[in-house]
Amino acid sequence: MILFLLFYILVIPISVLLHEIGHGLGVVWTSKSNAHVFLGNRNKENKESFRLGRLHFHIYWSFIGFVCWEGKLTKRQRAVALAGGPIMSLLLMVILGVVALLVTQGDLRSFLWSATIFNLLQFLVTIIPITYPRWMGAYYGHPSDGLQLLRLLRR
Numbered sequence: 001m002i003l004f005l006l007f008y009i010l011v012i013p014i015s016v017l018l019h020e021i022g023h024g025l026g027v028v029w030t031s032k033s034n035a036h037v038f039l040g041n042r043n044k045e046n047k048e049s050f051r052l053g054r055l056h057f058h059i060y061w062s063f064i065g066f067v068c069w070e071g072k073l074t075k076r077q078r079a080v081a082l083a084g085g086p087i088m089s090l091l092l093m094v095i096l097g098v099v100a101l102l103v104t105q106g107d108l109r110s111f112l113w114s115a116t117i118f119n120l121l122q123f124l125v126t127i128i129p130i131t132y133p134r135w136m137g138a139y140y141g142h143p144s145d146g147l148q149l150l151r152l153l154r155r
Contacts, residue, residue: 003111011115013039016065019122022088023067026081028054033069041138042066064138075152082149086127093119
């Protein structure tokens with residue numbers, strides 16, 4: 001029960017935040033723009049909490065996240081920024097999976113496998129080109145990272 005609560009309270013929000021940081025790093029690495037990383041809704045109530053270089057963090061503990069950037073990015077820069085989130089989720093999945101394989105303790109191993117599966121699902125849900133359905137709450141009507149990438153590459 002405690003591991004389930006830890007998963008719900010820590011793993012999901014931190015995985016979402018790291019996914020969004022992946023987008024932000026794509027912006028910062030390929031441009032001179034600032035990236036605003038949001039954990040929680042992207043609105044006036046979610047004010048900047050802190051910044052690390054050109055990454056500006058707006059943290060309101062949540063299960064959703066967004067990134068926006070300042071200025072115009074080239075097609076290549078936008079593609080790197082859009083791919084950064086799913087790549088981060090995939091990287092987290094691999095790292096957590098390897099650690100889970102190395103751990104012999106049952107509960108900790110189960111916890112790590114759960115985090116691995118969550119990041120795999122996050123990767124799949126964001127890389128598949130779809131417009132998010134109503135049941136996805138705050139994401140409803142938004143295009144997935146994969147759909148945004150596909151539209152960008154088709155232009």
